Amino acid sequence: MDDKPISKHDILKELDELHQLDYDYADGRILGSMCTQAHPFAKEVYCKFLDTNLGDPGLFKGTKFIENQVIKSIGELLSLNEPYGNIVTGGTEANIMAVRAARNHARKYKGIVDGEIIIPDSAHFSFKKAADMLNLKIVEAKLDNNYKIDVESVRNAISDKTVAIVAIAGTTELGLIDPIEELSEIAFKNNIYFHVDAAFGGFSIPFLKRAGFDFPVFDFSLRGVCSITVDPHKMGLAPIPAGGIIFRKQEYLDVMAVDSPYLTIKTQSTIVGTRLGASSAATYAIMKYFGKEGYTEIAKNLMDNTNYLYDNLIDIGYEVICKPELNIVAFNHPDMETNELADKLSQYNWNVSVSKCPVAIRIVLMNHIKKSNLKELIEDLKEIF
Ligand SMILES: Cc1ncc(COP(=O)(O)O)c(C=O)c1O
Known part of the structure; x- marks a missing residue:
């Protein structure tokens, strides 16, 4: 300086x-x-909310309401009427939150200590970061000849240490959608947490379906799906950083909660403490603007x-x-x-x-x-x- x-x-x-x-x-x-x-409209709104901190939502009740509304709107796009979750910095943070929820849930309800997560070979490297941070072992499921996760390979990879299965709706390299319906059933029947990474596909598959494109179901209408990552800062045209993590149940946030003594809330489940309200506000604005x-x-x-x-x-x-x-x-x-x-x-x-x-x-x-x-x-x- x-x-x-x-x-x-x-x-x-x-x-x-x-x-x-x-x-x-x-x-x-x-x-x-x-x-x-x-x-440009999303950027304009973003600048207005630069001082808001959703880490301390009691001070920013309006902005917290906006975040809740965004989660509700994204949840509805994904066939979930009562979604829970947060607007975070991107797909990486959203995936880390999902894996953390799965690990903590399995630890609390099944007593699993040295957990494993099953991810496809095509998974984004954010899962490697998640596994490293959360002390989990990665078990990679093979891809089939069409570069999608091989369902049998997942079935064979399940063990009594599996805390989560991950599938992708819009792979990073090829934009392909895994056979999510089959995987959801496998996860459900084995009582295993199932996360769908739709960081890339989440802001386009629902709209392409609306336009008549033929896509398999990938969302919460499948009973096994526990959480979905969707990034507004990709096809949602929101400013960076804007990722979304949507959970089916509040309990997935609860198992991550730690006491947050000096804040206006008693506990916090997100990874970061101080976090921008601007991302939520800009995402809210752009979703309304486009419809x-x-x-x-x-x-x-x-x-x-x-x-x-x-x-x-x-x-x-x-x-x-x-x-x-x-x-x-x-x-x-x-x-x-x-x-x-x-x-x-x-x-x-x-x-x-x-x-x-x-x-x-x-x-x-x-x-x-x-x-x-x-x-x-x-x-x-x-x-x-
Ligand atoms: C499928 C998928 N998941 C997660 C991510 C990570 O997103 P971010 O770079 O916003 O952290 C990406 C990034 O391209 C992705 O394609």
């Missing part, structure tokens, strides 16, 4: 210069991110772009890993190694990411990517070969 104060002008000048080094979503060249530009109709249009448009890219890639000789279920397309070229292709694309100033299983270029068709960007991308991909 400097000894003397610096003028706002000079500070802003320096910050602007550094900000110039960042990629800008608006250029449409960020192709591998699951985040996007938040809607189901608005989100349905957005989700349809994303799928339209996804299918456009998929069809064109096939036309120009690229190999697409699978028919997209959500807005992710993963591909390779038969005559070039994936990382070399990724390097070539970065020379054309495209920012792509490479998936691990299978190894492929992975494009996430978020809201900032327009058809005109895709046309340019396809021209560049043609030029590479």
Whole structure:
């Protein structure tokens, strides 16, 4: 830190210069991110609530009411009339909360001490963080030939130490939806906590269904589902950080509660203490602003772009890993190694990411990517070969 104060002008000048080094979503060249530009109205609301602290909700009763309303609205989208949960920083924190609830529940009601969680090979790495923090062992279930969790592999992985089974509605690498209905039944019959990570798919599957897309059931209408992660800061167009964790029952929050002596509440179940009310307020605003109709249009448009890219890639000789279920397309070229292709694309100033299983270029068709960007991308991909 400097000894003397610096003028706002000079500070802003320096910050602007550094900000110039960042990629800008608006250029449409960020192709591998699951985040996007938040809607301007959501940003406006966010700024109004920057001083609110939901860690001490008795001081911010209005903002706490807003968080409850957001949880209620997201719960309803997921077929749960009385949801419990919180708006947190993102999918990682939401998944950690779900795993913590499962572990504590199993410890309290089944006496399981050295617990295990069964996750698919395709699970987001946040579960590895959760297991590490919560002292749980990860048991990885295999994927089938379609890159979805293999149900038999899950069945075989169950032991008397299993505290949770996890399935994904919108995998990070390919955007695929696991066979959640079957897994829900297995979990229910074995009395095991079942968590669905819909961090990516949660803000689009319900709307695509509404538009007539044929998707399997993935939500609380399945009796085995105990919690679902849904991220407003992905397809919900809320500002970062906004993740959502929705629980079927209050008892899952209760088993995580610790005393919080100096606050306006007696106990706290969230991982962080002081936490932003701005994320809840901005999510509330943007959900009202778009309504189901608005989100349905957005989700349809994303799928339209996804299918456009998929069809064109096939036309120009690229190999697409699978028919997209959500807005992710993963591909390779038969005559070039994936990382070399990724390097070539970065020379054309495209920012792509490479998936691990299978190894492929992975494009996430978020809201900032327009058809005109895709046309340019396809021209560049043609030029590479
Ligand atoms: C399926 C899934 N779960 C969890 C996460 C973690 O979300 P976040 O980066 O918001 O913590 C991601 C991130 O992309 C994801 O795709």
